[in-house]
Structures are given as C-alpha cells and as structure tokens.
Amino acid sequence: MTSKSNTPAQTPLLEVRNLQTGFKIDKQYYNAVEGVSFTVDRKQIVGIVGESGCGKSVMSLSIMHLLPKGIGKVRDGEILFEGTDIVGYNEKKMNNIRGKDISMIFQEPMTSLNPVFTIGYQIAEVLLNHQDISKNEARAKAVTLLKNVGIPRADQIVDEYPHQLSGGMRQRVMIAMAIACQPKLLIADEPTTALDVTVQAQILDLLKNIQEVNDMSIMLITHDLGVVAEICDVVLVMYAGKIVERATVEDLFENPQHPYTQLLMEAIPKMEEEKERLATIEGLVPSVKDMPAVGCRFANRCPKAMPECMQITPLLEDTKGGHEVACLLYEESWPKEERVGAR
Amino acid sequence: MTTKELTEKGKPKKERENLLEVKNLKTYYPIHGGFFKRVVGNVKAVDDISFSIKKGETMGLVGESGCGKSTTGRTILRLIKPTGGQILFDGEDITKISGSKLRKARQDFQMVFQDPYASLNPMQMVGDIISEPIKNFERRDKKELEQYVKSLLLRVGLPETAYYKYAHEFSGGQRQRIGIARALALNPKLIIADEPVSALDVSVQSQVLNLLKDLQKEFDLTYLFIAHDLSVVKHMSDTIGVMYLGNLVEVASNKDLYSEPLHPYTQALISAIPEPDPKLRKERIVLQGDVPSPANPPTGCPFHTRCPMAQEICSQEKPPLKEVRPGHHVACVLY
Numbered sequence: 107m108t109s110k111s112n113t114p115a116q117t118p119l120l121e122v123r124n125l126q127t128g129f130k131i132d133k134q135y136y137n138a139v140e141g142v143s144f145t146v147d148r149k150q151i152v153g154i155v156g157e158s159g160c161g162k163s164v165m166s167l168s169i170m171h172l173l174p175k176g177i178g179k180v181r182d183g184e185i186l187f188e189g190t191d192i193v194g195y196n197e198k199k200m201n202n203i204r205g206k207d208i209s210m211i212f213q214e215p216m217t218s219l220n221p222v223f224t225i226g227y228q229i230a231e232v233l234l235n236h237q238d239i240s241k242n243e244a245r246a247k248a249v250t251l252l253k254n255v256g257i258p259r260a261d262q263i264v265d266e267y268p269h270q271l272s273g274g275m276r277q278r279v280m281i282a283m284a285i286a287c288q289p290k291l292l293i294a295d296e297p298t299t300a301l302d303v304t305v306q307a308q309i310l311d312l313l314k315n316i317q318e319v320n321d322m323s324i325m326l327i328t329h330d331l332g333v334v335a336e337i338c339d340v341v342l343v344m345y346a347g348k349i350v351e352r353a354t355v356e357d358l359f360e361n362p363q364h365p366y367t368q369l370l371m372e373a374i375p376k377m378e379e380e381k382e383r384l385a386t387i388e389g390l391v392p393s394v395k396d397m398p399a400v401g402c403r404f405a406n407r408c409p410k411a412m413p414e415c416m417q418i419t420p421l422l423e424d425t426k427g428g429h430e431v432a433c434l435l436y437e438e439s440w441p442k443e444e445r446v447g448a449r
Numbered sequence: 450m451t452t453k454e455l456t457e458k459g460k461p462k463k464e465r466e467n468l469l470e471v472k473n474l475k476t477y478y479p480i481h482g483g484f485f486k487r488v489v490g491n492v493k494a495v496d497d498i499s500f501s502i503k504k505g506e507t508m509g510l511v512g513e514s515g516c517g518k519s520t521t522g523r524t525i526l527r528l529i530k531p532t533g534g535q536i537l538f539d540g541e542d543i544t545k546i547s548g549s550k551l552r553k554a555r556q557d558f559q560m561v562f563q564d565p566y567a568s569l570n571p572m573q574m575v576g577d578i579i580s581e582p583i584k585n586f587e588r589r590d591k592k593e594l595e596q597y598v599k600s601l602l603l604r605v606g607l608p609e610t611a612y613y614k615y616a617h618e619f620s621g622g623q624r625q626r627i628g629i630a631r632a633l634a635l636n637p638k639l640i641i642a643d644e645p646v647s648a649l650d651v652s653v654q655s656q657v658l659n660l661l662k663d664l665q666k667e668f669d670l671t672y673l674f675i676a677h678d679l680s681v682v683k684h685m686s687d688t689i690g691v692m693y694l695g696n697l698v699e700v701a702s703n704k705d706l707y708s709e710p711l712h713p714y715t716q717a718l719i720s721a722i723p724e725p726d727p728k729l730r731k732e733r734i735v736l737q738g739d740v741p742s743p744a745n746p747p748t749g750c751p752f753h754t755r756c757p758m759a760q761e762i763c764s765q766e767k768p769p770l771k772e773v774r775p776g777h778h779v780a781c782v783l784y
Contacts, residue, residue: 157650258738272739273514302513302677304736307721311735329650332723336730355727373655374725375684377707383662384655384684390620 117189118145119290119323120169120208125183127161127168129394135181136394138164140347142183143422146291151317151324153338153355155331155370159391161347162327166293170210171200188290206236209284213296215276219268225252225279226264232286251282255312274305281312288320295327310337331374335359343367346391346403349422353429363431365410402434410435467537468671469525469639470501474534476517476524480744492744494520496695497534499770502639502688507665507672509686509703511679511718513740517695518675522641525673526558527551539638556586559632563644565624569616575602576612579631586635601630605660622653629660633668641673646681658684679722683707691715694743694751697770701777711779714752750782758783 125142128135139161146152154162167173168180171192184191192203204210212218220228229251230244239247245264252260255278268276277297284292294313298306314337317324326338334341334355341358343351343366351364362368372385389407397403398416405415415434422432425439437445477491494517502508510518523529525536527543536543543554559582562568569578579598583589589597599609605626616624625645632640642661646654658681664670674685682689689706691699691714699712710716717734736755741747747754753763762782770780 157652274739302740303679303721304513304717305739306723307733307735310723311733330723331651331725335725335727336723359725359727370651371725373651375655375658375680377680377683377719377722377724381684383659386656386659387652 117186119148119150119188120146120325121184121186121189122165122169123184123186125165125168125185126181127164127173127178128181129178130176131395135179136397137181138178138347138394139168140397142344142347142349144342144349144352146323146325148290148323149317149321150340151314151326151338153334153341154325154327154344155329155334155341156344157329157370157391159346160344162344163295165344166210166295166325166327170204170208170293171195171197172210201235205232205284205289206287207289208291208293209287209289210293210295211277211280211284211297213299215273215280215300216268218280219276221268224265224267225271229264229279229283229286232283236287247286248282251286252279255279255282255285255316256308257282273301274308277301277305277309278312281309281316285316285320285322289322291323291325292317293325293327296329297326298333299328299330306333313337331359331371343370346397347394348403349430349432350404351429351431352422353431357427357429361429363425363429363436364404364433365408365435366404369409402432465503465505467501468504468539469673470535470537471521471525472499472535472537474498474521474524474536475532476520476529477532490744493695493746494743495524495531496746498690498692498695498697499534500688500690500697500700502671502673504638504671505665505669506687507674507685509682509689510673510675510692511677511682511689512692513677513718515694515740515743516692517743518677518692519643520695521692522560522643522673522675526560526641527555553586556635557637558639558641559635559637561625561628561632561640561642561645564648565621565628566616566648568628569624571616573615574612575614575616575619575627578616578627579634582631582634598630598634601633604664605630605633606656620653621649622656625649625653625657626660629657629664633664636668637670639671639673641675643675644677645674647676647678654681661685679719691718694740694746696751696780697778698752698781699777699779700770701779705774705777709777711773711777711784712752712781713756713758713783717757750780 123143125139126137127139128137142165156162169185180193185193226245226248229248233239233244233247249260249264252263257263257275257278298309328334338355341353341355342349345366351367362371369385369387375384387407400419401416402420405411418434420432420434421440421444422430423439424430425436474495475497476495477493479488480490480492482489510521512518524531531544546554576598579601580594583594599612602609602611607623607626646657649657665672674682676682683703686703688702690697693714699715710719717736720734738755741754749764749766750768753759768780768782770778772778773784
C-alpha cells in the first residue's frame, strides 16, 4: 500500500492504518489499541481525547517506538510517515527520525529532563545528533531556541540545571528541545496537565505560535476538552482503545454524536452555566483483559444502549460532511451490506 | 429543585451563623540555614488571611500551586500549628487548645485528601480504614460498628462487600468514595476537601462532585473546598476566595466573582481557563512569568510583579482586603 510515487505534498504527513498495540500479561497479548486508523495532515493540530486508560498514550508511544521492550508490541497495522511505513524500522533508523522529523513532549517536565546535565547541553545534544555543526554553534543555537520559546535571560539559563527552573519554564525547555531540528510532527502528550491554568495559557499560546511559524503538525493528547477546543483543528475521541468519534473541532462541540462524547461534555462543570447536578457515566472502562470481543465497548455504560449493541461491533463511518462516529444509532450511514438487516 | 428545597436553601441560609471564622491567620514555615541550622527566614505560606464560612455552606479556595491554599486547610485542621491569628470553630478558638481537648474538637472537622492512592493504608481492610476514626473516640459494639460502616459504604455508593476488600482493589473514584466515607464516619460538622477530584477523570469527577453535594444536603455539612480548577470550584461553592502568594486577594459570592471579577489576578485566572467551546476562543489575558517565591515575596501588593495594571504605589503598599460592594471583598488599590 505504500505509495512512494506520490509527491510529498499529497500524502498526509502521518497515516496510521489499523494499528493494534498489545501488552503481554501472563504470556498472552492483550490489545490496548485496537484497530485505530487516522491521518494527520500537514500544519494540522489533531487532538486526541479520552479518559485514562483509553489507549491514547500507548498510541503515541507506538508511533515513536518507545513501547516498553518485551512487554508492549505493535501487533498489526501500518504507521506511514510521509508515505513510508515505519513500523518495521530498527533502532538506528528510528534514531534518525526521532527528534528530527517527529519529536515528542511529555506530561511531566520534571522527570523528562536529565537532572545532571545543563539545559544547554541537553538541547545541544539533539542538534549535534542530527546536524553537522560544531559544539559552539550548537550552544549558540540552543540560546536562540530558548529565546524563541520565551525564556528570559536565555544566555544564563542555558548553563543552569533543570531543578533551578519552575514547571512552566521546564516545559518551555522541553518544547525548545523538541523543536530544535524543526520537526514536521510534534507529539504532545498532556503537555499542560501538570501546569497551572495561567501557565497553561502561556504554553498553549506558545505551541500555537510555533506551529504557525514552523509549519509543523501537532498531535495533541489530552483529557481536557477545554484545551482541545482552544487549539485543535480536528478531534479524535477514544474509548477503550478505539476511536469512537472523529470530527472537526467546531462540529464536535456543536453536535457531539456518540453518546460517550455527549456524556463527556455534560460531565464537565462549565463556567457560563449553573447546574445543580452534573452528568455522570456509571461503571468503569473494562480492563484490557476482559474487553468484549464483539459489540460496542461502551455498551455496558451507555444510557442509550440497545440489545444489539452487545452483538454488533459498530463501524466508524461518516455520518455527514466528514463527521465520523462509531455507534449503532447512526447505522443508516453504514454501507448497506453491513447493516443489521443484512446480517 | 422542588419548592421545599428552594426555601430551605434560599432564605434561611442568609441568617445562618458562622461555623468557622478565620481571623488574621498566619502560617510561616521556617527556613533553616547556617552552621547551627538557625532560622534564617520564613516562607510565608499563609500571610494574614481572614474569612468565615456559614453553617451548611461551601467556601471554595482557588489559586495556583504554591499559593497557600492547602496550608490554609491543614492549619484549620490544626495539622500545622499556626504562627498567628485565630481560628474560631463554633465560637471556640482552636488555636489555643491542645492535648485531649484538641483531640475531642477534631471529631468535628475531617478532611478528604487529593490523592486517593496515597491516603488509604494498603495493609488495612476498607472496613478497618473507615472504622478507625470511630474506634479512636468511642467504644462501640463490634457488630453494631460493622453495620454502621456498611451503611456508610452504601451511602457513598459502594457495595457492602467493599468492607472486606483492600484499597488496591478499587479504582481512583471508588477510593475517593472510601476517603469520603472515612471523613463522614464521625458525623463531622466541617469537611475540608483538598483537591478531592483533581486526580480523577471527568466522568468520575462528576460522580464524586454530585456525591459531595448530596451528602452536604443530607447531613447539613459545611465544606471548605480547595481546588485549582475554577469551574469545579464554581460548581461547588457559595462563596469563593482567591489566593495568591499566601494572601486572599478577593472574596465574593459565587455569582459576583464570575460575573464581575474585580482583582486583576482573578480576571487573568478566569480568562486563562480554556472553555470547552471552540467558538469562544477568546482574547486571553496571558500573565507573564511565574509566581514569585513565597520565601522572598515582592514588597507591596504580592501580585504587582505580574499585574497588567500595576501602578507605582503597588510596589510600596500592600492593599488590605476591603469590602467594595456588599459581600464582595477585594485587595487592590484600584478599588
């Protein structure tokens, strides 16, 4: 399926097809990500939302080949980066991509920086790995990068250690490191979850600016629908390892279609409205070990569930104008032969 | 809401008396240094704050990390000794009492902690965790106690069988319910909830928030609700206090604070919240820089270093918290 003949402008930057990532528990693999397909276009900010344990982080680790060795494995599917499948890449080939074409920032800016090296050293390391420049040039570039992400006194901070900085500043350093080689895709895994709201606003503004200046794409993983509404173009809603809804950000918030998305939105207290009670979703996400093999995975918690929901695995189909949803309620948009009547 | 609830909630509340009154409370943490580990300075975690909570109401405390909101909660529970000021609980100053008297007073105020993973003993059965506070204060028949604990479990939405299980067998939301049952065990008057939902997913968060609201009505509880999430605090509270660097900068009723925030910090804080609606992508007031260190706070108004409306006087004088409109207090020279 790899179509190298296409010009890079036509192929999407990242295309994930039927990705299945499993974890080994007691000598058996259980899928944490089950047949996920999506694309990230150039200059697009794609948001991935879902509750903890829905597989959003596992998906990003699969793309970066950072799954724990011997435990987590991509079991099926393709990850096409600019049209080339990178699933089978070895460590050496991945090292050429990581940091240069795709980079990643993590939730915890405290633990993802090395405490024993200076900030300048850690940024320069990325540059020296991927570019043919001298140490002095790398250092000078590090200072410029720090300035670009809005760090004051960049020429002094470059010689300081991570513990001397606040959480927001550390996240800025992480971003400086991630964009050092002007990657085409930035995967941001809960980049603002550990930060205060005022600092979160600063970081979101910064990410958006960099994205525009560098023509970069961002895959933003978060559980906060507010953050998604703020900066994303397209949103994927995940539940229990599957995509349940995909739409543009305007469509999703205006007209959420999947019962899970609807409940998720009603469950957050909103600033502009008074509500005595919030919507809740009863029950828990089933554990990977006893995920139902057929049927909708949300059926046991869904207020709109029908008996058929337990037997028919819903397809992720377009309901109208690019708004895709995986739910039996929208069956009329499925291909004819897949509908219940045809079975 | 039925009419009966309305009259219960609406009118008589205004005449309700204060359950908790905090006057000029100060909590400083000493910084030790030098050869003899002498005290070389203080971190002014809570610096002269005053507020009161009426019986049956909820007071929300918001602010960024390090602003002293948790220290305030812990000081009120006397888990930390205050440096100065008074805490009047039901009219009695609890900063002065100690020993068995304090122990007895503590029955009336309980706490729900942030981290449901760290605040439950992994070696104890859930039943023992919940009955422990009761065993500390009264002798009860074993069977009767077990029945009571089971009824508490049912009340917070857990099955009776949870009594015989251990904390690790529960999800985050269920553990938070256990923490709430433990806080309820002694029939307290005041519950201090320190970020009770920040570790939970939104769907579970809404369950716990609903539960806290139901329990408040049922047992006529008074809450001090500490959180950094403004929309959660708004949902829960009657009055809200905004803290910055150990100071209360604004105290107002829920409605006033959000419809008309007066302090520039509150305005920035509210505007920084990302709204879950892409059509509301607004021009935010983005504050520059970080919160200054409380060990070395700026002179004058603590917020003047980041305030977009700072004037010269702000760096010299610390504005007191004063009532500028009925029930709306703010500490800023602009008013």
